[in-house]
Amino acid sequence: MVAAGPGLxxxxxxSREGFSRLRRFSTAVRRHLEDEGDWRYASEWWGSSSxxxxxxxxxxxxxxxxxxxxxxxxxxxxxxxxWSKVERWLQQRCEEVHPGYGGEGNLRVLGYQWRALRFNDxxxxxxxKVMLTCRENKPELVYLMQQPHCLAAPYLKSMISxxxxxxxSCNFDIISTLxxxxxxxxxxxxxxxxxxxLFLASKIQGAIVDVVEIDPLVISASIRAMGFPxxxxxxxxxxxxxxKPDIIDDVMWKxxxxxxxxxxxxxxxxxxxxxxxxDMIFVDAYDGDDVFPHKLWNPDxxxxxxxxxxxxxxxxxxxxxLHSDSDVLNDDGSVPSEFEQxxxxxxxxxxxxxxxxxxxxxTGSSCEEKTGSGIAFTVANPWTCNTSLVVCRGFGRDNxxxxxxxxxxxxxxxxxxxxxxxxxxxxCLEYIKGGFILVD
Numbered sequence: 001m002v003a004a005g006p007g008l009x010x011x012x013x014x015s016r017e018g019f020s021r022l023r024r025f026s027t028a029v030r031r032h033l034e035d036e037g038d039w040r041y042a043s044e045w046w047g048s049s050s051x052x053x054x055x056x057x058x059x060x061x062x063x064x065x066x067x068x069x070x071x072x073x074x075x076x077x078x079x080x081x082x083w084s085k086v087e088r089w090l091q092q093r094c095e096e097v098h099p100g101y102g103g104e105g106n107l108r109v110l111g112y113q114w115r116a117l118r119f120n121d122x123x124x125x126x127x128x129k130v131m132l133t134c135r136e137n138k139p140e141l142v143y144l145m146q147q148p149h150c151l152a153a154p155y156l157k158s159m160i161s162x163x164x165x166x167x168x169s170c171n172f173d174i175i176s177t178l179x180x181x182x183x184x185x186x187x188x189x190x191x192x193x194x195x196x197x198l199f200l201a202s203k204i205q206g207a208i209v210d211v212v213e214i215d216p217l218v219i220s221a222s223i224r225a226m227g228f229p230x231x232x233x234x235x236x237x238x239x240x241x242x243x244k245p246d247i248i249d250d251v252m253w254k255x256x257x258x259x260x261x262x263x264x265x266x267x268x269x270x271x272x273x274x275x276x277x278x279d280m281i282f283v284d285a286y287d288g289d290d291v292f293p294h295k296l297w298n299p300d301x302x303x304x305x306x307x308x309x310x311x312x313x314x315x316x317x318x319x320x321x322l323h324s325d326s327d328v329l330n331d332d333g334s335v336p337s338e339f340e341q342x343x344x345x346x347x348x349x350x351x352x353x354x355x356x357x358x359x360x361x362x363t364g365s366s367c368e369e370k371t372g373s374g375i376a377f378t379v380a381n382p383w384t385c386n387t388s389l390v391v392c393r394g395f396g397r398d399n400x401x402x403x404x405x406x407x408x409x410x411x412x413x414x415x416x417x418x419x420x421x422x423x424x425x426x427x428c429l430e431y432i433k434g435g436f437i438l439v440d
Contacts, residue, residue, distance in 0.1 A: 035425035036077045036129060037152035039383055044075055045114040045127045045152040053116065057225040063215040065288035066120035070225040075112040075129060083109040090133070090251065097250045105137035107251070114152070115226045117193045117218070119288040125218075126192030127152045130227040144227035145252045146194065148202035149425065155321055155386035156196055159282060161428035162379050162390045163319035165415045167280055170315035170394030175421060180205030187211075187278045187310075189267045189296070190285030191218060194228035201256050203422055210278075211262045212270045219264055229257035236264065268295055268303040271310055279312050284321040292322070297352040304359050311360060315394035318360060322349050322378075322387045353378060353389055353439045360391045375407060380435030388431075389439075408436065 037045065053071030061068050078086070090107040110132040117126040129147040134140075151157050168174045176182035183206045188197045191213035201209045211232070213219050222228040229252075231245045249257055263270060267285060286292055295301045297320075311318060357376035374393040381388065395407075415428035 034077065036075075036147070036150045037157075038426070039154065041077065041152075042383075044073060045116070045129070046124075056115070057221050059217055061119075061215055061217045061288065063217070065215050065218065068215070068217045068221055069118050069121060070221050071116050071118065072130075073114040073116065075114050078112065086131070093251050093254060097254055098247055101247060101251070105135035107133050107143075108136050108139075109133055110142065112147075115193065117221055117226065119290075123286075123288065123290045125286070126195060126222075126226075128193040128195050128226050143248050143252070144225070146198060146227035148198045148256070151195055151199055151426070153195070154383050154431070155381045155388065156199075157426050158379060158381045158386070158388045158431040159196070159284070159319045159321055160199065161415060161418075161426075161431040162377075162388050163280060163282065163317055164418055164422075165411050165428055165432060166375075166390050166392040166395060167315055167317040168414045168418055169410050170317075170392065172279070172315045172394070174418070177204055177206035178421060182206050183208055184280070185210075185276055185278045187271075187276075187281045189271075189281070189283045191222060191262065192284070193226040194222045194262075196282060196284065197260055197262075198228065198256075201260050203424075207259060209260045210276070211260065212265050212267050213262065214264070214266050216264050219262060228262075229253050229260065231257040232260035232262040234261050234263050268301065268306075272302050272306045274306075274310060276310065277312055277316075278310055279316060281307065281311060281316075281318045282321075283318065286323070290323065292348075292352070297348070297355050299355045299359060304355060308359050311393065313393060315392070316360075317390065317392040317394075318356060320352065320356060320389040320391075322352060322389055323385055349378075349387060356389060356391050357439050361393065376439035377407075378435070378437045378439065379432050381431070382434055387435075391439075404438065407438070 053073045055069055056072050057068075057070040059068055060066070086109050087107065090109075094101045094107070113130050113132065115128050115130050116124055117128075119125050129150040129152070131145045131147060133143045133145065151160070164174070173182055174184075177184040184204060186197070186200055186204075186207055186209045188200075188209060188211045191197070191211050194211070197209045197211045201207050219233065223230045223233065229249055231240065231242050231249050231253075233241060235241050245253075245257060283296065285296060295303055298304065307318070353376065361374040361376060373396050374391070375395045376389070376391040378387050378389050380386075395410075411432055412429060415432055418424070419426075419428045
């Protein structure tokens with residue numbers, strides 16, 4: 001159970017019985033895809049002291065992230081017997097996107113790897129599964145394609161599950177956005193290897209995703225060494241440096257890369273100068289010392305004040321990744337001294353939650369239309385020391401006095417629905433049921 005700090009004063013104490021019933025229901029749902037990022041494969045993508053991996057990129061950052069490196073580790077899934085299926089899929093995609101391209105040589109699968117992005121050789125900032133391919137007549141030219149359906153880090157699954165479940169509970173037509181009949185504007189602050197924005201753009205056909213990353217080296221690493229689509233990159237003037245996607249990009253991404261806009265920019269400057277209205281905003285920004293910058297949660301910062309005006313007033317939802325967990329926090333929400341070095345943000349979790357809730361939902365908000373509605377809650381991530389904070393403006397708009405059981409039951413119902421309609425390889429419920437706390 002997550003300890004309740006000053007801003008976390010209530011927990012759904014009856015959750016054990018309710019969740020145990022729902023767990024049986026959820027696990028009975030048939031899975032269409034194997035979750036290659038499941039924790040049982042953690043020894044591959046999480047690595048071990050005996051597996052340092054092969055360094056494929058290493059350079060020093062000029063933006064405070066120290067030494068930035070990418071290491072490659074072999075993946076056991078999918079196995080070699082399944083590669084021919086992927087090659088047939090690639091050939092079919094070639095004919096769909098660029099008829100006659102097969103004359104340039106069929107694409108062959110060379111293998112699959114986990115690529116881990118690290119800061120200062122210690123902090124594992126991101127991990128992604130990558131497919132390596134080449135044209136059969138040019139085997140020396142290797143192409144990388146990050147696997148968009150595969151999320152290894154549990155906190156990413158938590159952010160997506162809790163965030164999408166919350167926005168879907170606000171009468172937001174998420175079904176239409178999934179099928180591309182309606183647009184959904186998403187902002188991701190912090191890029192890493194790009195797994196989060198790539199997953200969202202791939203699964204939600206109507207998603208238009210802006211990504212903000214301050215470090216050009218991190219951007220370069222994600223494209224050159226982690227298979228993130230190069231066409232997504234934007235110039236400082238707001239244009240794409242590549243006028244037309246490469247044929248290989250078109251074949252591998254088939255339009256997904258055209259809905260992602262990767263900006264090299266300071267998050268505070270970007271959000272302050274932006275005029276877009278976002279349906280969802282994901283914040284996952286940590287520096288080389290694994291610290292969440294103070295200006296991204298300071299109540300008086302231009303960042304939060306601008307964020308308040310850029311979030312949709314009726315259903316806008318913000319999801320923040322925080323390094324803290326119930327297993328290591330004291331009862332008062334503080335971090336035990338033995339964990340202070342590995343969890344420098346833990347002692348500030350309550351302050352961060354209060355800052356986001358007060359500014360986005362409180363009476364200090366400039367938009368009267370959203371005052372009096374919305375919720376903020378946190379969920380503890382399984383297996384890792386992370387907490388996902390969710391602030392959702394539209395939740396409860398039609399029922400300002402909804403009881404607390406109804407909040408949780410609504411989230412449970414929507415999580416099971418999303419898991420089905422999105423054909424997810426993981427359970428949404430699994431990532432919202434643990435350590436659920438309403439921010440009061």
